[in-house]
Amino acid sequence: MNGEVTEEAAGDIGTTVEDVVSGSCIVDQFQRLADLDDQERALLAALEGELETFEADQLLLEAGQPASEFYALHSGWACAVRFLPDGQRQVLDIFLPGQLMGLHEIGLAHAQSELVAITELEACAFPRQALSEVFRRSPKLAEMFFLSLAREQAMLTERIINIGRRPANERLAHFLLEMQARLDPETPIVDLPMTQCLIGDALGLSAVHVSRTLSNLRDEGLIDTDTGQVLLMNREALVEMCSFDPVYLDARRRWLDQA
Amino acid sequence: MNGEVTEEAAGDIGTTVEDVVSGSCIVDQFQRLADLDDQERALLAALEGELETFEADQLLLEAGQPASEFYALHSGWACAVRFLPDGQRQVLDIFLPGQLMGLHEIGLAHAQSELVAITELEACAFPRQALSEVFRRSPKLAEMFFLSLAREQAMLTERIINIGRRPANERLAHFLLEMQARLDPETPIVDLPMTQCLIGDALGLSAVHVSRTLSNLRDEGLIDTDTGQVLLMNREALVEMCSFDPVYLDARRRWLDQA
DNA sequence: CGCCATCTTGAGGTCTATCAATTTCAGTGG
DNA sequence: CCACTGAAATTGATAGACCTCAAGATGGCG
Numbered sequence: 407m408n409g410e411v412t413e414e415a416a417g418d419i420g421t422t423v424e425d426v427v428s429g430s431c432i433v434d435q436f437q438r439l440a441d442l443d444d445q446e447r448a449l450l451a452a453l454e455g456e457l458e459t460f461e462a463d464q465l466l467l468e469a470g471q472p473a474s475e476f477y478a479l480h481s482g483w484a485c486a487v488r489f490l491p492d493g494q495r496q497v498l499d500i501f502l503p504g505q506l507m508g509l510h511e512i513g514l515a516h517a518q519s520e521l522v523a524i525t526e527l528e529a530c531a532f533p534r535q536a537l538s539e540v541f542r543r544s545p546k547l548a549e550m551f552f553l554s555l556a557r558e559q560a561m562l563t564e565r566i567i568n569i570g571r572r573p574a575n576e577r578l579a580h581f582l583l584e585m586q587a588r589l590d591p592e593t594p595i596v597d598l599p600m601t602q603c604l605i606g607d608a609l610g611l612s613a614v615h616v617s618r619t620l621s622n623l624r625d626e627g628l629i630d631t632d633t634g635q636v637l638l639m640n641r642e643a644l645v646e647m648c649s650f651d652p653v654y655l656d657a658r659r660r661w662l663d664q665a
Numbered sequence: 666m667n668g669e670v671t672e673e674a675a676g677d678i679g680t681t682v683e684d685v686v687s688g689s690c691i692v693d694q695f696q697r698l699a700d701l702d703d704q705e706r707a708l709l710a711a712l713e714g715e716l717e718t719f720e721a722d723q724l725l726l727e728a729g730q731p732a733s734e735f736y737a738l739h740s741g742w743a744c745a746v747r748f749l750p751d752g753q754r755q756v757l758d759i760f761l762p763g764q765l766m767g768l769h770e771i772g773l774a775h776a777q778s779e780l781v782a783i784t785e786l787e788a789c790a791f792p793r794q795a796l797s798e799v800f801r802r803s804p805k806l807a808e809m810f811f812l813s814l815a816r817e818q819a820m821l822t823e824r825i826i827n828i829g830r831r832p833a834n835e836r837l838a839h840f841l842l843e844m845q846a847r848l849d850p851e852t853p854i855v856d857l858p859m860t861q862c863l864i865g866d867a868l869g870l871s872a873v874h875v876s877r878t879l880s881n882l883r884d885e886g887l888i889d890t891d892t893g894q895v896l897l898m899n900r901e902a903l904v905e906m907c908s909f910d911p912v913y914l915d916a917r918r919r920w921l922d923q924a
Numbered sequence: 925c926g927c928c929a930t931c932t933t934g935a936g937g938t939c940t941a942t943c944a945a946t947t948t949c950a951g952t953g954g
Numbered sequence: 955c956c957a958c959t960g961a962a963a964t965t966g967a968t969a970g971a972c973c974t975c976a977a978g979a980t981g982g983c984g
Contacts, residue, residue, distance in 0.1 A: 494830045601962070617962095877972095928981105930980080932980085934977085937972105938972085943969100951959085953956105953958080
């Protein structure tokens, strides 16, 4: 959680469960929702662009530009951010490997928020026409894109509850638990390549108050941050504190199996 | 904005631009995005259920129940709500006639939030299998469902910014402007069948503070609430205050025309 | 006419933001 | 190997926003 995280974590993150190296970004992600046949795999692979590398802090999509493509994140972290006229910043979404980025902007004439690399990352672009192509050619894949959007939406509503109705300590606890669940539910270590300032902008808190609140959690023995990572010392208590329920993160495989 | 609104407004609301009476709920809504041929219209009409009537405060979907269907709202107002263990409430979404409700819950084994009628309303149910059916039979309609979800998501991200980064007066201004834009962009009157308590739960504010903040806006001559509706006296100033930009409400017809 | 929900208004307290100074730490160059 | 540098984190003090509790006003409805 201290300064030393920033660069090193970027490398570590690449080795979490979410990061499965293979030919296509999206295929890997969708494979988890339902089995794909060769034809479906080929269709996806044909539509996606080259794997591109971005440096930390680099913009993948600029606000105000036409949102003519979205991305599949292969490795590294990214986020969607929105700037207010007074200079304030709100993080709308945090993306981990395997996620689709910028889907919600697709269809807008101009992007409302920007897509920024948090760490060095690899992603491949999808032109938005590709989406129509998928809808025409494969109902099953179309449903998977739909579900992908629905899952992101579930995460957004959860964030609204978090920001709207929970005090800072619960807000942070919930955030840490969500990140742990998304990174690796088995390991009580959250390796965050994020500045406290960025965390604050995601949770609607000031950077200073994030620092203070983390201290409080540390003093209560709920977390530890010695090694530059956040260690969930008492996960039970954290879950209890913010009534964390990870069902909204479900990949919903069952839904597709029924269809 | 006072007590007298609640019941009467429910009737008034039904006559806004969004409420177009016809054979099918969804057809009317989608017709605005792109032209539908007879076959597409027939498919939608075949899949949707009977038009049902609900009373104010009635539950359309209970939290914890399997989310086996979603709804198309024909007339009246509804909202998606989530209760926290400590009794707090967060309104996640407010629905006006023409909108699809509960799409984001579809695919979850159990609904996380509930769907409540704000006023008396009419809606028709769609079984979730109908969605798969649409995806199989009509790529165009499938895209429209996708867009519908994307639009709702754009509204959610806007709400996150509102709650996370704006003080109460700007938050309320933004809320009123959004509602005006959604109800009738031409008329500077917002006819809200909502309790101040409900508004507070939507904006992450206490009911008391909503009352106070409305008073402030009134004192500054920005709004008026004499007639039981909110009248935007100085829309320009309100827009300026919270930097309101309604692009996120776009129906995105152009996107579908391209496809 | 009286009841009930809603809205209003006041007082006091808590939470969080802001400003500013200090510390920590990784990276850099001597 | 050590001092220097700049970004990030910590800490203290203060102010302001918002919440809670509680009492009273308002208006619809039976």
